[in-house]
Amino acid sequence: MKTYQKQWPPVPSGWNDPGQGSGQTSRRAGGAKNPWVKQGCQLHIATYNARSIGNEERLTELQYELDRINWDILGISETRRRGEESIRLRSGHILFYKGREDNSLGGVGFLINKRISPNLQILKTISDRVIYITLKINSNITIKVVQIYAPTSSHEDEEIEVLYDEITQSLTENKTRYTLIIGDFNARIGEQCNSSQYVGQFGLGKRNERGTMLANFLEKEQLYIMNTFFKKRPHKKWTWASPDGITKNEIDYMLTPNKHIVQEVDVLNSFNTGSDHRLVRCRIVLNTKLERAKKFNSTQYRIDPDTIRDNKSIYSKRLTERLTKETTSSHESLDETNNRLVKELKETTTSLVSSKTKRIEKFTTQTKQLLERRRELIKDNKRNTVEYAELNKTARKMAKQDIRKYQENRIEELIQQNRGLNIFKKENAHKKEMIKLRDGQGNITEDRREILKVTEKFYTGLYESKIDNEYVRKANSDHKNRICNVGSEDLPEIEEEEIVKALNQLKNGKAAGDDIIYIRKVIQAT
Template sequence: MDSGGDKHLRNRKVHYSTNRTLHIATFNTRSLLSQERLTELECEVENIKWDVIGLSEVRRRGEQLITLKSGHNLYYAGEEDKSIGGTGFLIHKRHNANIVSLKKISTRVICLVLKLTARYNIKIIQIYAPTTSCDDEEVDSLYDDITTALTDKQTQYTIICGDFNAEIGMKQDTAETSLGNFGLPGRNERGEIMLDYLLQNNLFQMNSFYKKILNRRWTWQSPDGRTKNEIDYIITDKKRIVKDVTVLNRFSMGSDHRLVRAKVVIDIDKERHRMVKKRTDKRWKRPADIEGFQRTIDDRLAGCDANSNEDVNTLNDILTSAMLESQNKYCPKTQKEEKLSHSTRQMIQERRDLRSKGIVANNELKEANKKVAKAIRRDIRAFNTGHIQQTTEDNKSMRVMRRKLGIGKKHIIKLKTKQGITTTNREEILKTVEDFYQTLYTSQNEDTLNSSTKPDIVTVKKGVVNQGSEELPCITID
C-alpha cells in the first residue's frame, strides 16, 4: 500500500543554512538613568528587529551587567561619581549563552564579544565621541581607546558603532576607500580625523555604501529642528558582511538622535555550522487538566479513520493540529508582567506614528514626549505600589519584594583568578567561581573521612524560627 510519503527520503541531501544574520544597531538615548527611560527603551525594542543595540549617553554610574525582567541583558559603563556620558549594550535574550566577554576600555569605549559558532566570534565596539566643544586631546584619547579595543581580543569579524559627533560625508576622492558614494554633503574637522583613522586601520563606514532618501539619512537634529546631520555610524573591517544600513524613523524615545541599524549576514562553513548548539528554552509544560487535554484531542480525531485511504502526510497534519489546539487550551503559559498600561502603549504608538510621518511641528513632538514620560512614570509607580501592597498582605520577605521591583538581575562582570589576573571572559569567571565553591565545600580533613568511627552528633538546642531572623541557633557537640 502506498503511504504517500517520499520513497527516496534517505537519498535526499539535507541542506544546512550557512548564514548567520544579526541586526546590530546604535542609538544615543540621551539618558537611561531613570527606570522610566529604561522601561520606555524595552517597550520600543519590541517593535523592531534587533540582536544588539549599542547605547550612548546612558548616564548611569559605575559598571554593571544586569539581566532585565524581559530576559535581555543590559551592560553599561559610566563615571563613578557623576551621571554624565557613558556607554552600554542592550543584548537580546537569545544571545545570553553566546556572550564571551564584556569589557570597559573607558567610559566612552566598551567592547562585546559574541560567539557565532564554536570557532567564530564577532566583536562589537560601542563608542561615544566627545562633542565639538571638547578639545582635541579627548578626541585623540578616544581613538587610542578604539585601537585598544580592536587589538584586545582578535576575532574573525568586527563592528564599530556609536555617536562619533563627526560629519564625514561621502567619498570625495578615489583614494578614500573607506567611504561609499552616498551621504549628506559636508565634512568638518572631526570628520577628517575620523576618515584618517578609518584609512589607517582599513575600516569601512557602511552608512555611505547604501543609497537612501534624505529623510532616512540624518541621525541627529538640533532642538529647533532646522539642522540635521549624520553623525552616528556603523563601521566594519569586512565590508562584505554588512548587507544594509538604515535609519529607523519609527523608533522614538524623545531623543534628538535616531536609531541606526545594520543587517549583518555572515556565511559560515557547513561543517562548522553543525557545531553550533542553539540553546532554546521551549520545554513542553505538563497540562493542568490531563483528562481535558486528552478529551480535546479525541474529539478532534473522532471523525478521522486510521484505515482510510488518506496519505500519511494528511493524517500527520490532522494529528498535529489536534495536539496544538489542545496544548494552547490546557498547557500553562508564562505570563509576562506588564508595567505599562494599554493606554500608555497606545500613546507610545501614536508618538511613533507621529514621528514616522516626517512632517510634524517640533512643539507637537515635544508635547507628545512629555505625555509619554508622564504616563510611564505613573504606570511604574502604580506597578510598584501594587507589588508592595501584595507583599505586605501575603506577609512575604521584603528582600523578595525589592528583587521584583528592581530592573533585573546583576551579574559579575570581572573577577580575579587564582593567579591574580583580572579577567572579563565569561567562561573564565564561571570556572573561577566553580573552583572556589568546589574548594570551599570539599572536606580538608581526610582522616575524618577515612575513619571508621562514628561522627560526633550535633545537637541543636534551639532552631531558627524565622529565616529572616538574625539570631543564630545554639549548637553544641556531644
C-alpha cells in the same frame, strides 16, 4: 522622479557566487538581490543615542520600542548611569554599561537580547566612552562589537585623539574573526573625498573637521564606514536633528574591517524614545548558523513556589483531575507509583507556569496610544512642532505614573496575601552579573567561561576534604566490609505520619531531587 537602486559592495575575493548553478540568493530591503550572500547566521545590530536610560521609566520605554523591531544587540550612547555593571533585566535581556563615577553625564552601554546571551564571551570596558563585547558563535567564529560615544564639537581635539586610541586598544585586545564598531561619532563624514576606498559614495552632506579626523582614523585602521555604501534617499540617512529641526546630520555610524558581512544599514524613523537621534541598524550574515541557547541552558523548568501558592485552587483542581484518571494497579511497584506521581506533578506544574508566562504590562492603553501618536508625528515630519514637544512631555509623565501605579498595586496585592515586601523587591530587582574576577594568582579575567572555571576551582578547593588519604581509604574499606545483603528482607510498612513528618522537615522552596518539585510546608499532620 528619481529612482534609487541598491548598490552592493564588491564581491570579496575567495567568495563563490551561490546564485550560479545553486539557485541560492538572498534579498535585501527593497526587493533587490545580492547574489553572493551565503546562507548562515544573521544578526541585527543597532546603535542608538538614547539621551538617558538612567531611570526605570526610560529603560522600560526603550524595551517597549525594541519589542516592535528585529534586534539582537543594541549599543547605547548617553546611558547616564553611574559606574560599571552588568545586570539581567526582568525581560531576560542583559544590560551592560559603563558610566562616570562622579556624575551621570555621558556613558555607554549594550542591551543584549536574551536569545543570544548564552553566546556572550567577554564584556570589557575601556572607558566611559568605549566598551565592547565578544560573542562566540561556534568553535571557529567569534565577533566583537565595540560601542563608542565621541565627544561633541565643544570638546578639544585632544579628547578625540584619546578616544581613537581607546578604540584602537579595543581592536587589539581579545582579537576575533569579525569586528564591528558602532556609536555616536559626533562627526560628519559627508560624501566621498579623494576616492577613499573606506568611505562609500553615498554619504550625507559635507565633511567637517571632525569628519576629517574620522576619515584619517579609517585609513589607519583599515575600517569601512558602512553607512556610506548603501544608497538611500536623503531623509533615510540623517541620524541627528537640531532642536529647531532645520539642521540634520549623519553622525552615528557602523564601522567594520569585514564589510562583506554587512548586508544592510538602515535608519529607523519609527523608533523613538524622545531622543534627538534616530536608531541605526545593520544586518550582518556570518557563514554559520547561530548556536541556540538550548545548547547552554537546561531544558528543565524552574518552578517558583510562589506561583503555586498564588494559584493553589487551580493547581489543586488540575492535579486532582489528572490523578483521578490514573488508577493504581495492584501489580504496580513502589518505584512505578513514585514515577507516576512525579510525572503528574511535573506536568501539572508546567501547564500552570506555561499559562502564566504572559508578559506583565506596566504601561496602560492610554500611554501606549500616546507613544503611538508620537511615532505618527515623527513619520509626518512633525518632530519639531509644539504638538510633538507637548505630547512627548505628556507621554513621559504618563509612563512614570503607570510604573508607580503598577508598583503600588503590586505592593497592595502582597499585603493582602500576607506576604512581605521582600517579594516585591525580588520581583523588581534586576539580577546583577559578574563581568570580571581575580583568580588565585591575582590575574583578572573577563572571559565568562574562564570566570566559571575560576569559581569552580575555588569552591572545589574550599570544600575539598583535608583528611589524610590513607585514613579515607581505610574508612571506605571498613565501610564496604560492613555492607549486608538485605535484598531478601521485606520492606517495613510506611506510616502516613512518617511521610508527613519527613515532608515538613524539608526546607521551603528546596527541591527533594532531580524531579524539580519545590516543597512548601502545606501538609499538616493528622
